[in-house]
Amino acid sequence: MSNMFCFQCEQTSGGNGCRNVGVCGKDAVTAVAQDDLTREMIALARMGLANGRTKRADELIVDGLFATVTNVNFDPQAISCLKDEIKAEREGLGGQPFDGPLFEGDTDIVSLRSTLLFGMRGMAAYAHHARILGKVDDEVTGWFYKGLSELANEHSIDEWLGLLMEFGKVNFRCMELLDEANTGAYGNPSPVRVTYNIEKGPFIVVTGHDLHDLYLLLEQTKDKGINIYTHGEMLPAHAYPELHKYPHLKGHFGTAWQNQQKEFKDLPAPVLFTTNCLMPPKDSYKDRVFTTSVVAYPGAVHIIEDENGNKDFSQLIDKAIELGGYPEDKKMTGINGGDVLTTGFAHDAVLSVADKVIDAVKSGAIKHIFLVGGCDGARPGRNYYTEFVKQTPQDSVVLTLACGKFRFNDIDAGEIGGLPRIMDMGQCNDAYSAVKVALALADAFGVGVNDLPLSLVLSWYEQKAVCILLSLLALGVKNIRLGPTLPAFLSPNVLQVLADNFGIKPITTPEEDLKAILG
Structure with missing residues (x-):
C-alpha cells in the first residue's frame, strides 16, 4: 500500500498535502481507495463518451465523485464496493482501465487538473441531491463524462483554463437545477x-x-x-x-x-x-x-x-x-451568545422586496452590500469572518450562505428599512440565489455585477467551495477575497493567472480589507 497524497481541502497538512493520514481523519487505505475509485470513474467516462452512456453509469459517476468529497466517506470497504460496481459497468460496456497519474507531473498541469477534478466532486454533490428529487439535466450529467475524460488528456494551460471556465458555467446550471428541485418539492423559502x-x-x-x-x-x-x-x-x-x-x-x-x-x-x-x-x-x-x-x-x-x-x-x-433526550428544556446559544437564528432569505424572498433594497441603495441608506459566506473549518484565523461582519458599517447589508455563517449568524446586527442587516440565503449551493439577486440588482441599476456596491469575502474548506468559485469566475465576478488560506492545489503560476484575470486576493485583516473595500 503506497502512502496517500491529498491536498483537496483547506486544512491540508502544512498547507501542502496530507501524506500519511488526513487532517480530516481519512487514513491512507481510504485515500488510496478513493484514488482507485477516481481512476475507475475516468475509465467509465471515457467508455461512455465512446460507446454511449447508461442510466446506471450516470448514477455511479455522480455518486462516486460525491463519495470522494472531504468528510463524506471514511469506509474503505464501502468505497471499494462502489469502485467494483463502476468497474463492472465499465467492463460490461467493453471499456479499458485507466492507470494514468492523478497528482503527478508538471506542477501547473497537476494544479489545473486537480482544480477541475475537485470542482466536479463538488458539482456531483449538487447533482446527487437534485436527482434524488427527480431533477436531472443532460448537459450537467454529460459534462461529468467530458470532464473526467479530459483529466486523462494532455492540454495546454490555456486549454485547461478554458475547461475550468466551461465547467463553471455548467456548475451554475447544476446549482440552478438543485434550486428547482428543492423549491419544486418543498416550496420557496421564506424568512x-x-x-x-x-x-x-x-x-x-x-x-x-x-x-x-x-x-x-x-x-x-x-x-x-x-x-x-x-x-x-x-x-x-x-x-x-x-x-x-x-x-x-x-x-x-x-x-x-x-x-x-x-x-x-x-x-x-x-x-x-x-x-x-x-x-x-x-x-x-x-x-x-x-x-x-x-x-x-x-x-x-x-x-x-x-x-x-x-x-x-x-x-x-x-x-x-x-x-430519551434531555430531562428538562435546555437553553443553548451560538458562538456569540445569541439563541435565535434567522434564515430563509433565498432569491425569491429577497427579490420580493427588491424595490426596497434598490430604493435604499439609491437613497444612500444602504451604501454597500457584502456577501460573507462559504465553508467553515477548524484552522485558526477563521475568526476573521466574525470580526469582519462585526465591523461592517451600519449602512451596509451582509448576505451570507453555507456553514461559514455560524461564525456570526447569531449576532443581532440591527435592521435597515425593516430588513435585518444579516440575511442568510441558505446552504452552499444557494450561491445560486446570491448570484441571481446580484444579477437582478445589476440589471435594475443598468450596470455590470462588478460595478455594484457589492463585495465578496468568502471562506473555503472543501470541494463544493471549489465549484462555486469556478462558477463565479466563469460568470465574470471579480475581486473576490478568499481565505483563510489559498488552496494548496493552486500552483503559484495558476494563482497568478487567476489574480491577473479575476482579481482574486487573499484576506488580510478585517480592518485592512474593509478600508480597501470602502475607501
Whole structure:
C-alpha cells in the first residue's frame, strides 16, 4: 500500500498535502481507495463518451465523485464496493482501465487538473441531491463524462483554463437545477426565526444538506413524541414551507460542522448524517451516529434506500427513544451568545422586496452590500469572518450562505428599512440565489455585477467551495477575497493567472480589507 497524497481541502497538512493520514481523519487505505475509485470513474467516462452512456453509469459517476468529497466517506470497504460496481459497468460496456497519474507531473498541469477534478466532486454533490428529487439535466450529467475524460488528456494551460471556465458555467446550471428541485418539492423559502434551545424529551439531530432525507424522517416521526433538530447546513430547511409545517421540526442544534466532536460528546440523542461534514466520531457518541446515502464510517449504522427510494429510519427512531433526550428544556446559544437564528432569505424572498433594497441603495441608506459566506473549518484565523461582519458599517447589508455563517449568524446586527442587516440565503449551493439577486440588482441599476456596491469575502474548506468559485469566475465576478488560506492545489503560476484575470486576493485583516473595500 503506497502512502496517500491529498491536498483537496483547506486544512491540508502544512498547507501542502496530507501524506500519511488526513487532517480530516481519512487514513491512507481510504485515500488510496478513493484514488482507485477516481481512476475507475475516468475509465467509465471515457467508455461512455465512446460507446454511449447508461442510466446506471450516470448514477455511479455522480455518486462516486460525491463519495470522494472531504468528510463524506471514511469506509474503505464501502468505497471499494462502489469502485467494483463502476468497474463492472465499465467492463460490461467493453471499456479499458485507466492507470494514468492523478497528482503527478508538471506542477501547473497537476494544479489545473486537480482544480477541475475537485470542482466536479463538488458539482456531483449538487447533482446527487437534485436527482434524488427527480431533477436531472443532460448537459450537467454529460459534462461529468467530458470532464473526467479530459483529466486523462494532455492540454495546454490555456486549454485547461478554458475547461475550468466551461465547467463553471455548467456548475451554475447544476446549482440552478438543485434550486428547482428543492423549491419544486418543498416550496420557496421564506424568512423564519429558529431557536437554538432544545425541548426536553427524545429528539434526533439531522445534519448535512439533503432535504429529502429530512422530509422522510419528519414523516416517519410525526405523532411519535420525537422532536427533530437541524444541525450545520441543514439549518435553512426550516425556511421551506413544506418542511416548516411539521410542528416537531423544533429548532437547531449546535454550530458548524467542525465543532461536532465537542458538541456531540454528551448528546442524549442520535445524529443522522445525510451528506458530508462527518468527522471521525469519538467513543463518547459513536454509537449514536447514523449515516445514509454516500456517507459512511466503519462501524456506524448505515441506512440504505430501497428500490423505490424509501428509507426505514426505525433504528434511528428506536435509538432516540432509548436515549430519551434531555430531562428538562435546555437553553443553548451560538458562538456569540445569541439563541435565535434567522434564515430563509433565498432569491425569491429577497427579490420580493427588491424595490426596497434598490430604493435604499439609491437613497444612500444602504451604501454597500457584502456577501460573507462559504465553508467553515477548524484552522485558526477563521475568526476573521466574525470580526469582519462585526465591523461592517451600519449602512451596509451582509448576505451570507453555507456553514461559514455560524461564525456570526447569531449576532443581532440591527435592521435597515425593516430588513435585518444579516440575511442568510441558505446552504452552499444557494450561491445560486446570491448570484441571481446580484444579477437582478445589476440589471435594475443598468450596470455590470462588478460595478455594484457589492463585495465578496468568502471562506473555503472543501470541494463544493471549489465549484462555486469556478462558477463565479466563469460568470465574470471579480475581486473576490478568499481565505483563510489559498488552496494548496493552486500552483503559484495558476494563482497568478487567476489574480491577473479575476482579481482574486487573499484576506488580510478585517480592518485592512474593509478600508480597501470602502475607501
